Amino acid sequence: MESVRWLLLLLLPLLDISAATPDPCELDEDDIHCACNFSEPQPDWSSAFLCVSAVDVEIRGGGRSLEQFLKRVDIDADPRQYMDMVKALRLRRLTIGAARVPALLLFGALRVLGYSRLKELTLEDLEVTGTMPQPVGIQGPGLSVLRLRNVSWTTGGAWLPELQRWLKPGLKVLNIAQTHPLDFSCDKVLTFSALTTLDLSDNPGLGKRGLMATLCPHKFPVLQDLALRNAGVQTPNEVCSALATAGVQPHRLDLSHNSMLATAKPEDPGCVWPSALNSLDLSFAGLEQVPKGLPAELEVLNLSCNRLNRKPRSDELPKVGNLTLDGNPFLIPGNSNPSSIVPSGVVPACVHSPLAVGMSGTLALLQGARVFA
Secondary structure, eight states: OHHHHHHHHHHGGGOOOSSOOSSSEEEOTTSOEEEEEOOSSSOOGGGGGGGTTOSEEEEEOOSOBOGGGGGTSOTTSOGGGGHHHHHHOOOOEEEEEEEEEEHHHHHHHHHHHTTSOOOEEEEEEEEEESOOOOOOSOOOOOOSEEEEEEEEETTGGGHHHHHHTTSOSOOOEEEEESOBOOOOOTTTOOOOTTOOEEEOOSOTTOHHHHHHHHSOTTSOTTOOEEEOTTSOOOOHHHHHHHHHHHTOOOSEEEOTTSOOOSSOOTTOOOOOOOTTOOEEEOTTSOOSSOOSSOOSEEEEEEOOSSOOSSOOOGGGSOEEEEEEOTTOGGGSTTOSOGGGSSTTSOOHHHHTSGGGSSSOHHHHHHHHHHHTO
């Protein structure tokens, strides 16, 4: 029991849930999902014992600094003494959020979780302060999925390679949104040898320059899905240039929810798209015509919910197997002036969608979910 208390003391100070509830923690009837709320002035940390049997644990913070907890845990303790207990946990998915977290505390928790069966880790609304320690001996968990949303790092652009060294190899999905900074220090980043999905959506300040700094050359050899929704992208051509420079060959590319220009900017050189690319999403991009310089051939092209006032001609389109044009003004029967349907020129079905408000679908759904939290 003392070892369980030590583990929870190390993990729980990272967290809290923002809305006050009578009981700090709630566990569903199937012992699958457990959510804790420690935002009270004097939180009852012992309530978290309720989550020991859960598979999916969500523990969020009240925005407080957790510096004080460094005095209550031994960061340098050998986690091997708790190995059997940690291995017995059913924990597979963990969400931590809403706090100012000392790097020593965060990475002390990762060391302990190195013995767990944790596969998905989500960090949200965190400010990680202080210098990250160097991993010695024991690595953190062998994650399949890592999500970071609105996480800031005082260490600057070196945070990704430092975090990477605390995790076992094998990460397959990496999602980074509203996270600062996004310059990855490519010379220090290790190769993501198993990463098939990279999602950099909801980083509106990324743009072409940020994308070039983030897509580290030859660090994503097996990448298949790249999402850049609401990422400050202005033309498909600038993404093509970044892919070519990085040697990235995605199969599917999502550029939806960006304010797109139909023609390449003068400074953008011509570009050859990756041969592996077969699906391109340009929905909700404000396009009044089909952009120039698209790949010559695609299996899937999504141009839905744009401002196209007429059906694209065949010479404006690549050779495409599945073309989606739903939600464009020219499809409204009897409409003689499609751009006057609404001030934006978008059909009502797309205007009323939460996906049409300048954010990606992921961010819209998260914000909607928090209304009911």
